[in-house]
Amino acid sequence: MKKILRVLAATAVLASASFAADYTIKMSHVVSAATPKGQAADFFAKRVGELTGGKVEVAVFPNAQLYNDNAVMKALKIGNVHIAVPSFSKFTSLVPAMQLFDLPFLFRDRAHLHAVLDSEVGQILKDQVTAKGFVALDYWDAGFKHFSSSKKPVINPEDAAGQKFRIMSSKVLEAQMKAVNGSVQVLPFSEVYSALQQGVVDGAENPLSNFATKKFNEVQSSLTLSEHGYLGYLVIMSEKFWSKFPDEYKGKVLQAMKEATAFERNLAAEEDAKLLAQMQEYAKSTGKMKIYTLTPEQKAAWAKIMEGIYPQFYETIGEDLIKKAQAVK
Ligand code: LMR
Secondary structure (H helix, E strand, C coil), X not given: CHHHHHHHHHHHHHHHHHCCCCEEEEEECXXXXXXXXHHHHHHHHHHHHHHCCCCEEEEEECCCCCCCCCHHHHHHHHCCCCEECCEHHHHCCCCHHHHHHHCCCXXXXXXXHHHXXXXXXXXXXXXXXXXXXXXXXXXXXXXXXXXXXCCCCCCCHHHHCCCEEEECCCHHXXXXXXXXXXXXXXCCHHHHHXXXXXXXXXXXXXXXXXXXXXXXXXXXXXXXXXXXXXXXXXXXXXXXXXXXXXXXXXXXXXHHHHHHHHHHHHXXXXXXXXXXXHHHHHHHHHCCCEEEECCHHHHHHHHHHHHCCHHHHHHHHHHHHHHHHHHCC
């Protein structure tokens, strides 16, 4: 019996060895695997496996397991990781014009945002990333950001005064908070929960997917559906890795990415509605967090102040690019 088991075990090892992939693509991101970005990364991995008959595998590392925010850029450069999905703000030092996407109240709605991403504006920015030695693939969505706080509900612009907000590393986000007299602290995403819990910062701005999957509701007493800005991603690949990757599989990887992008964008829109219901249920059943919706007048008051920062970025982002994005139908 023991011998039979040993033979079976050896056969299993051989079988798995014969199915082993010839190439592994390491993909890193910083959010939960349950977010639209996380699910799309897993979907991409599955499709690459299917399309290449298992010859190429994608190993996905979520939750900043491999690299934190900006560190991933260097890792891609030297080929230690092959694909990353950084949010736009994480490109600030590499391609400052990417801060276009951080501009508050720039996008009228999701349709406008997608039209901008798929327009000349999206291409110009991808070209700038490519020029820095990366392969710019596709734009993925997170969603519109909302303010949250544990100190005081952020409903009118003056409520931000005297509160400290975690922001991503972006001059636009810094200026946006300064415009409403809020103070800021730049932190990597993986440190946001504990910073909120320990009161290092009072509040933050997040799309619902990041807010709910990291359970920020446990450490915030108010959430305002402010939709004051947008969070999205550019999927990028290591040029060093891609230039040596076998041609026979390149088309298949790109095909899988195209499918993953469509999957991700649909999912992000669907999840937003579901997570809002989930947060509303949490708020109601626990009474530990209040959710605020802004009136059109309140929203207009935020927009008026925050849009006032645009001219400060005419040089870094390009006045022309900002105007082009605004003009996209
Ligand atoms: C953040 O740092 O808040 C986001 O960029 C995290 C992410 O990747 O969605």
